[in-house]
Amino acid sequence: MAQAMFRIWRGDARGGGFQDFTVQISDGMVVLDVVHQIQAEQANDLAVRWNCKAGKCGSCSAEINGHPKLMCMTRLSSLPLDRPVTVEPMRTFPLVRDLVTDVSWNYEVKKRIKPFQPRTPDAADGTWRMDQRDVDRVQEFRKCIECFLCQDVCHVLREHQLHREYIGPRFYVHTAALEMHPLDVANRLADLRGPGGLGYCNITKCCTKVCPEGIKITDNAIIPLKERVVDEFYDPVRRLFRIFRPKPQPPPAKGAPEAEPEPTRTAASSSAPR
Ligand code: SF4
Ligand code: SF4
Ligand code: FES
Numbered sequence: 001m002a003q004a005m006f007r008i009w010r011g012d013a014r015g016g017g018f019q020d021f022t023v024q025i026s027d028g029m030v031v032l033d034v035v036h037q038i039q040a041e042q043a044n045d046l047a048v049r050w051n052c053k054a055g056k057c058g059s060c061s062a063e064i065n066g067h068p069k070l071m072c073m074t075r076l077s078s079l080p081l082d083r084p085v086t087v088e089p090m091r092t093f094p095l096v097r098d099l100v101t102d103v104s105w106n107y108e109v110k111k112r113i114k115p116f117q118p119r120t121p122d123a124a125d126g127t128w129r130m131d132q133r134d135v136d137r138v139q140e141f142r143k144c145i146e147c148f149l150c151q152d153v154c155h156v157l158r159e160h161q162l163h164r165e166y167i168g169p170r171f172y173v174h175t176a177a178l179e180m181h182p183l184d185v186a187n188r189l190a191d192l193r194g195p196g197g198l199g200y201c202n203i204t205k206c207c208t209k210v211c212p213e214g215i216k217i218t219d220n221a222i223i224p225l226k227e228r229v230v231d232e233f234y235d236p237v238r239r240l241f242r243i244f245r246p247k248p249q250p251p252p253a254k255g256a257p258e259a260e261p262e263p264t265r266t267a268a269s270s271s272a273p274r
């Protein structure tokens with residue numbers, strides 16, 4: 001069995017620092033296995049949030065050797081072990097303790113986004129007709145596991161701390177899923193341009209690079225949303241078109257379908273409510 005050195009950040013909002021641990025490692029281990037081993041054998045009070053150990057709950061986000069990653073999906077075989085492996089909490093969110101951050105700001109942002117609002121049914125029996133290509137287009141966005149690694153890496157939040165005037169890539173993905181939904185008739189473009197801060201995004205694609213679900217955040221969500229905002233507010237032909245052809249209206253509340261469910265996070269080890 002080989003040895004490796006892990007350098008793990010310990011502390012809370014008042015301060016802290018890195019602590020070194022020498023661990024025994026074996027084939028197939030991921031970073032979360034090592035953190036659990038340290039917790040079991042060397043530091044019982046080490047705080048870490050995790051849940052599924054399968055890359056699906058989005059709980060175990062951290063920065064490994066300075067890169068935002070899921071601890072449960074980062075194999076030791078992908079890391080250079082001839083030097084210490086650093087593991088630290090996400091920097092963009094307030095620290096709770098050790099590797100655990102308070103991501104509740106994200107849930108507050110989500111509440112401010114207009115929910116799914118379906119148009120009037122196409123048929124008398126209350127059903128709709130949709131083109132399969134329109135249905136397929138939003139499926140990519142629905143893979144999001146709300147790990148918030150994209151929020152962590154985005155410089156508008158990480159460096160400029162514009163949490164009050166910017167919703168971040170995770171919520172551009174969420175908004176794109178709603179805006180591009182073939183049944184949705186709500187208009188979120190003014191919100192994106194104003195309080196959503198879409199103009200702050202300069203399309204660096206850092207968010208896309210860290211997404212563990214491989215969602216093409218910039219190309220498939222942010223750029224189309226930017227194009228829609230430009231069309232809505234800066235295209236004079238489109239403005240005239242809107243005056244003479246108003247948007248379809250939603251039906252009365254009775255009989256409308258529920259908003260489509262988002263991926264769920266089981267509660268056991270998550271500190272923040274959805
Ligand atoms: S592309 Fe935009 S949202 Fe993504 S990390 Fe860069 S600035 Fe942030
Ligand atoms: S878009 Fe990707 S990186 Fe961002 S929260 Fe969702 S899964 Fe995580
Ligand atoms: S424990 Fe890593 S994503 Fe669930």
